[in-house]
Amino acid sequence: MKSLFNSPRKLLFPLLLVLLLGFLAYTLASKPTAPNISFTTLDGKTSSMQDLRGKVVLVNFWATDCPGCIAEMPALIQTWHQYHERGFEVVAIAMPYDPIDQVKNYTAKNSLPFKVTHDDSGDMSMQFNEVRVTPTTFVLDKDGKIIRKAIGELDFKSLHELLDQQLGTKG
Structure with missing residues (x-):
């Protein structure tokens, strides 16, 4: 004993x-779940992160005066076109300090095909872990969980590999 x-x-x-x-x-x-923010796009449509469940979502905090943001925008547009039909969505959130007229002009001039909103109150950037640096990007899985965060310009080769993994390879 x-x-x-x-x-x-x-x-x-x-x-x-x-x-x-x-x-x-x-x-x-x-994995942390993305905050369930609601937003109104520049074309007046109201949406929320909850509405996008079931899709892989890229949330991109950007500004019209951010060189990295502007540099990655053409590839982001191309990525949206390449993956959108397979269940991919982009929400581009312009920072609060970015004048709304500049955001609207840039969006129209560059024919941004995805959801664009302006974080006029700063609430969206605060809820996404106090985003202050642009570009900052979050990739969410179909359940709204954050599966990747990137500060600075995106590595699109790596992003495409992640999207193929999450959405299934093109068949």
């Missing part, structure tokens, strides 16, 4: 180690 009372002490460290590793694995595996 004496060894039975000593055994729990010997098992305590391995048990704690297993619990700690399990917690770390769970924490790393659980």
